[in-house]
Amino acid sequence: MRFGYTSFYDENNTLLFAVLGGVTLTGIDNTLYILDTSTWIWSRKQASGDPPKNLEGPALVHYKNRLYTAGGENTFAKISHIETLLYFGLDDNKWHNITSDKTYTSRILGGSFLKNSELYLMMGFSIEKNAHESRWYKVDLEDPNHDWIEVTIQGDTNKDLEIDSYGYTYFNETLWIFGGDENPPIINRLVIFNLSTSPIESSIYENDLSPSPRMYHSMQPIGQNLYLFGGLGDNGALYNDLWAFDVMKEKWSLTNPTGDVPPKRYGYASAVNADVMLVWGGYGQEGYLNDGYLYDISSKQWFAIEYIGTAPAPRLGACAGLSGFFIYIYGGETEVGLSDELWIYDMTSKKYNLINSGDDDGPGPVYYATCRTDTLKSNFLWVLYGEAEDDTPTNQIYGYDADQSKWIAFYDDSTNTTYSRSRAAVCKPLERVLVVGGESFALYPNNDIFYFSMEDLGFTKLGNIADTFFASASAYFQNYFYIHGGGTTATSLLRFSVPSNIFLRLPMWSFCNDNVTCNFACGYGSYRTSSNCEICPLGTYSDRFNATECKSCPVGKYGPHYGATSLDMCYPCPEGEYNNHEGQAHCLDCPHTSTCKVGSMSYNYTIDTYEDSYSQPAIYSSNNDDADQNSLIIEIVVGAVGALALISFFLSRKSRMFLIRFDLYPAKHNHSIGVPMMLKRTKIGGIFGIIFLFLAIIIIGVEVTNFALKNIYETKSLVPLVVLEQDIEKFEALFLIKITLMNYGSKCDEGYCANNNIYTEISGISGNWTAPKCEHIEYSGDCVISTTCIECSISKQGTLTVTMDDTNGYTSGYSVNVTASSSIPNKFSSYKTYVLPDSNHIFIGSDPTVIYFDIIPSYYEDTEETGNHTGYHISLDKVPHKGAQFKPYELGLAYINYLKIVFDVDNNGLTTTRYYNQTWIVLLTTLLGSVFGVMESVGSAMKFVEKNAYAYNKRRKHRSLLGQLEKNSKTIAKLREDPCFKPQKEPDSSNTVQTVNDALEKSKLKPDVLG
16 A cells, blocks of 8 residues: 556557555565556566665656656655655666755655656655645656756645645646545545646635435435435434535535424435425334425425324335425335325325325335326326335336326336336436336346337437446436435445445436437426526526526516526515516615515505505484585575576666566555555566565575485484394395405416416305406506405305415415495495515415404385395404415415405394484475465565655655746746736736646656556
């Protein structure tokens, strides 16, 4: 051991292997041996010339038909070989010492390599210093002086290079060094040196960890990582650790999950859906197991699966499929033997159901089969290969159609032993079943690769791999098949208790002669280009094989994972953030003056306040304000029309003459004493007649208005419902229900909600329901559900359950508005309430959110108008129950959503009775009295006006006559004074007085004079 060695080709192109010195059974040696690989014969070279001392760990390289050696020490004799550089000439079979004065520090357990003509001596351990020697030296073998030069390395400290006993290789200007001993510890650090630069650049990858050897474990692809869990290790060790291999960085990391971490186990069933991995059953420290756990990669948390009722018996080697909110469990080994039971677990009801057993058309009792669900076929489970009784390998390929409850056999030929396997690595990329390795009858290992074509139902062998393994973990990603660990072999013997940690990546195209007939599909989370399968970038996902492009995460969501395999890996924006574009890896911060609920597509400009609101029929009160307002309008309008009518009569003589026709008071005009009385119509009578007519219209209008609006009297009372039900056979009402799913995460197309996988279930409510319709509010992302019930009746308690049957059927809150027709005609009772989850959570899961409404039956009686009516009054009964809720990135743990609206009928009913204060007869009597009273008052006013007008007219004419007489008297006086005037006869003064008196008597006014 600890010898120097190298390989090279001679002039005949024969590969030779040389060994120098080292520790033998008898001590430390300095002999040179060369192995001819063409004959596999060793030859010993004589130590002629100036041979090296007995050394361990010397460097040995081949250059131009010479074997050069440097370094090495004798740990037994404590001899340090410090200044030596020698070579053995293969042409003269002699040793030559070409040591220079400029030399190096000797070391052992180091390494050396040849770059062109330069010999490099790397770090190692110096016995002389009893410490690591980290310095590098090089010598140009073409330099006749053979002077050593210290090599400068850039990028890392010397302490990182203080190691020995490492593995290394040099190729194409790059040197890789792996592992080694830092004394202590033993490390697995990888150091890469770039020798094309000066100084040499180095990159260190610190202590890359990897899973320890194990078997009967699993590996599942989620995003860009392959997750490996548990298994059986050396000496029966059990594991429950969780590892992640990043396919982009090609690096393992040990996770530190929280929550309900599964106990240690092996041989369990495992499956994956989106970002959730299942572990179920297996064998642990307590024996067979039947517990289940789900791991959510986003929260890095394990969740125990709870169940109600009966569960499958504990078992080892079962297989599982995970699809939506269903878990399929098939086969396995129980305490009583192999099983062929097919169980299904419903995450919404938390119940297991045995759906198939003892079916002759199925795969039969097997364990260590491979199960896969099919996204292209809903509710379909594939069961591939497996091991039957007596360690018998199988080649069976079955599918179970849960919708039709039957098995479909695609292939099962027990006579075809060539392609029968147990505990092999099996996957199903699209229409091919790929099988690698495995064993047969617990005796024979296999290392071949083949596939079964679902199209032509035939097998095709692709080749063999160097390693043989079984009971390993495997995963298909892009178009690579990854295989880890498994049992090992010694020669041709299976070692069931000695696992390995070999990690293989098989590029499937490398096994094909052409890319047409042997082109394996690109897996989930990737898309096909012209020459490769590329990983989906952030903000996108691919949920099918051979996608030509990745789908974008929708608005209101973001995609933080490379290689996402489902829409479920597009998470809603957290509270306080929003996203108004598709295909985003991050969400945007919500402005501080606005609000953003979970899953927001945009931000609201105002801060939302979610307060309950309600509307109930008010206690009836007479419409005094309306009555007074209407009366005022009547008075103004009718008064204005009357005034305009009077004005229009004075515009012409003809219209004034027409005015006499409206005189309603011919018997009320003034009469002179001693003058015969006559019924006449006058203009003043016409004016007051018109005034009376319009006043009568005003009085009638006001009284009728007050009768209609101020005449109703209402009483309300709460009555025990049992009392009301003695007289009322059935309470009925019109119900209008509007449910808003805030920021709904799934499809909400216009039209019937059932088309969006949104269903409603009615219980305890009779009536004519309309099919619920959905409306998508684009700016907010809300989904509004509307339904109506005509002639609805609730006996004691009714429920309306809304099921959002979708893996993305989450909501950031509920708004429920229930409106019912009241028993009062044309009146409604309405209540709107909000239910919001905890901060930065969303509603989703099997535990429903429950909102409780109190329903009060109402009865209306109107003895004078519309008869009797029934209805309901709505109020909130108690605080709503918040159902299951998760953080936005925990969507993979919940697959359905429920909202339950409960209508509890109150023990009391509300009665409303309305009466009229007065009847129509009273109204008519009042109107007659009022109209005739006004008519008499208007007549009296007319008589008063007419009397004063007559007196005024009489006085005016009397003054006019006296003035005329005075004028005539003055005229006569002037004439008398005129000397030329000679009256024929002296007037008799008594006659003159009599004449004046006669004139005055004749001037007395009569009633017709004012006409």
